[in-house]
Amino acid sequence: MVSRLVLVLGDQLSRDLSALKKADKDSDVVVMAEVVEEAEYVSHHPKKIALIFAAMRKFAQELQDDGWDVRYSKLDDPDNAGSIVGELLRRAEEVAAPGVICTEPGEWRLIDKLKYAPVKTHILNDDRFIASHAEFEDWAEGRKALRMEYFYREMRRKTGLLMEGDKPAGDKWNFDHENRKAAPDDVTVDGPLWFEPDETVEEVLALVEDRFGDHFGDLRPFGFATTRQEALEALAYFVKHALPRFGDYQDAMLQGHQYLYHAVVSPYINTGLLGPLEVCQAVEKAWKNGDVPINAAEGFIRQIIGWREYVRGIYFLEGPEYPQRNVLGHSRDLPAFYWGAETRMNCVSHAVGQTREQAYAHHIQRLMVTGNFALLAGVDPGQVHEWYLAVYADAYEWVESPNTVGMSQFADGGVIASKPYVSSGAYINRMSDYCKGCSYKVSVKTGEDACPFNLLYWHFLDRHRERFSNNARMGNMYRTWDRMDEDRRETVLRDAESWLKRLDAGEVV
Numbered sequence: 023m024v025s026r027l028v029l030v031l032g033d034q035l036s037r038d039l040s041a042l043k044k045a046d047k048d049s050d051v052v053v054m055a056e057v058v059e060e061a062e063y064v065s066h067h068p069k070k071i072a073l074i075f076a077a078m079r080k081f082a083q084e085l086q087d088d089g090w091d092v093r094y095s096k097l098d099d100p101d102n103a104g105s106i107v108g109e110l111l112r113r114a115e116e117v118a119a120p121g122v123i124c125t126e127p128g129e130w131r132l133i134d135k136l137k138y139a140p141v142k143t144h145i146l147n148d149d150r151f152i153a154s155h156a157e158f159e160d161w162a163e164g165r166k167a168l169r170m171e172y173f174y175r176e177m178r179r180k181t182g183l184l185m186e187g188d189k190p191a192g193d194k195w196n197f198d199h200e201n202r203k204a205a206p207d208d209v210t211v212d213g214p215l216w217f218e219p220d221e222t223v224e225e226v227l228a229l230v231e232d233r234f235g236d237h238f239g240d241l242r243p244f245g246f247a248t249t250r251q252e253a254l255e256a257l258a259y260f261v262k263h264a265l266p267r268f269g270d271y272q273d274a275m276l277q278g279h280q281y282l283y284h285a286v287v288s289p290y291i292n293t294g295l296l297g298p299l300e301v302c303q304a305v306e307k308a309w310k311n312g313d314v315p316i317n318a319a320e321g322f323i324r325q326i327i328g329w330r331e332y333v334r335g336i337y338f339l340e341g342p343e344y345p346q347r348n349v350l351g352h353s354r355d356l357p358a359f360y361w362g363a364e365t366r367m368n369c370v371s372h373a374v375g376q377t378r379e380q381a382y383a384h385h386i387q388r389l390m391v392t393g394n395f396a397l398l399a400g401v402d403p404g405q406v407h408e409w410y411l412a413v414y415a416d417a418y419e420w421v422e423s424p425n426t427v428g429m430s431q432f433a434d435g436g437v438i439a440s441k442p443y444v445s446s447g448a449y450i451n452r453m454s455d456y457c458k459g460c461s462y463k464v465s466v467k468t469g470e471d472a473c474p475f476n477l478l479y480w481h482f483l484d485r486h487r488e489r490f491s492n493n494a495r496m497g498n499m500y501r502t503w504d505r506m507d508e509d510r511r512e513t514v515l516r517d518a519e520s521w522l523k524r525l526d527a528g529e530v531v
């Protein structure tokens with residue numbers, strides 16, 4: 023019988039993957055490959071590479087146990103061709119396969135490589151998402167603005183999650199206004215459930231240490247789940263221990279609590295170990311059982327069937343050039359402190375330090391600390407995008423680039439965000455305890471001690487006045503700026519310029 027190849031990528035570790043559903047276990051051959059091209063096209067965090075390789079090895083074993091013929095290439099196999107397409111060609115020759123079936127990759131770069139590969143490749147839809155490309159396109163068709171909230175309501179109706187008939191549970195679609203509490207004094211959880219590395223994980227850790235030990239990020243301690251079973255346990259642990267307060271403290275940041283009440287399930291959903299719908303159903307069940315309040319359940323489910331589906335829709339709707347957009351014309355190089363160099367800004371230092379340690383920072387750290395700073399300072403969004411893609415364990419371009427280029431850097435001109443996510447130090451001070459340990463003073467607006475977020479906030483608004491002053495959501499900010507007396511405005515701008523000069527000169531700022 024003729025064998026086709028069935029490609030399973032490192033973020034496609036799902037038993038219900040469309041390519042596996044379409045394949046014939048008796049005749050087709052599954053190809054999985056650890057390849058240097060995927061590991062190095064950006065310098066991924068060592069923890070991320072280890073998570074992917076370990077989960078791939080265990081998934082391959084499960085498929086084999088289930089009767090599949092799996093041809094698995096380890097990174098250091100002498101015959102490893104070093105790229106996905108190279109490995110497909112090698113395996114096609116090995117088993118005389120006339121073609122490949124695969125599920126659509128989450129990145130235009132790889133879709134293109136497969137489309138134009140010298141072996142015939144049939145790309146199937148990735149139906150692990152709630153909305154197909156066609157459904158998103160239909161929703162987007164003819165709309166002036168593609169706002170997540172309206173798309174989210176469609177997804178609620180489609181899935182029936184938190185619905186009572188055709189009405190939203192609790193009579194409201196969105197409980198976000200209850201989800202902005204400052205950090206609590208009594209944090210009742212100590213992070214997510216971690217797992218001791220077993221033999222397979224240890225083998226991968228040694229490999230990653232050897233080959234990618236020079237990438238930014240700490241490889242050890244390594245505690246990510248690497249099987250579906252473990253990921254389900256991590257999800258259950260979150261639902262029981264952290265979800266009840268997830269909503270309340272979703273936006274808070276605390277120095278001693280890197281995870282607060284967040285789920286840390288994105289690395290598992292995005293590699294395919296967990297499905298988005300089952301995660302939401304576990305959360306809905308906890309609400310139905312009376313174990314968690316509606317603001318927690320709704321807030322969490324919105325992130326997944328709302329934001330996660332919506333950003334994927336945008337990535338595929340907007341096309342391959344999307345990650346390169348730069349409508350604000352920002353061109354400053356990404357400062358060295360994003361890669362661990364010293365900075366006096368305690369908030370940035372903490373967010374980056376935690377990223378180096380864990381390959382994780384939660385949404386508000388990504389958006390309102392590292393993202394906010396890059397936008398205020400006018401950093402080239404392409405470099406910001408590469409950084410986010412490299413350093414987070416959950417980062418794949420389909421989800422990372424709309425969040426970074428669109429939501430965080432406003433480089434898409436407002437496709438995703440109706441206004442730029444910028445703030446002065448006051449927001450960070452309200453939502454965190456970072457400012458207490460900072461050598462800058464958050465209450466100081468000008469001079470040597472002034473919090474750089476305060477200086478750069480006004481600098482950003484001033485230099486982009488033409489684009490934003492007519493934005494209805496930014497009118498108040500401009501009115502406040504315009505009410506300041508001219509001398510003060512000049513001092514703020516001069517101090518911001520001189521701070522940026524010191525940044526560019528490589529001083530520790």
Ligand code: FAD
Pocket residue numbers: 283284285286287288289291292322325326329330331333383384385386388389393410411414416417418421422423425426429430
């Ligand atoms: P929780 O806060 O517990 O949220 C639950 C789940 O909701 C997450 O696991 C995730 O699957 C989903 N979710 C929440 N917000 C978003 C969002 N904006 N977009 C997509 N899914 C979301 N998320 C990624 O999965 N990969 C990325 O590469 C990524 N890059 C980001 C870059 C920037 C600049 C910003 C601002 C956000 C980014 N996010 C990304 C979204 C969000 O920060 C992460 O999903 C979240 O921090 C993951 O941690 P968690 O599982 O503890 O999330």
Ligand code: DLZ
Pocket residue numbers: 030031032033055056057058060061062066070071074106127128129132418419
């Ligand atoms: C991210 C990643 C890494 C680091 N390594 C591999 C790999 O060796 N083999 C593989 O099949 N996939 C890997 N991946 C995931 C791919 O980069 C991912 O499938 C694409 O970026 C599309 O989302």
Ligand code: SF4
Pocket residue numbers: 366367368369370446447448450451456457458460461462463464473474475
């Ligand atoms: Fe960050 Fe400014 Fe607070 Fe320092 S004072 S931690 S720089 S917001």
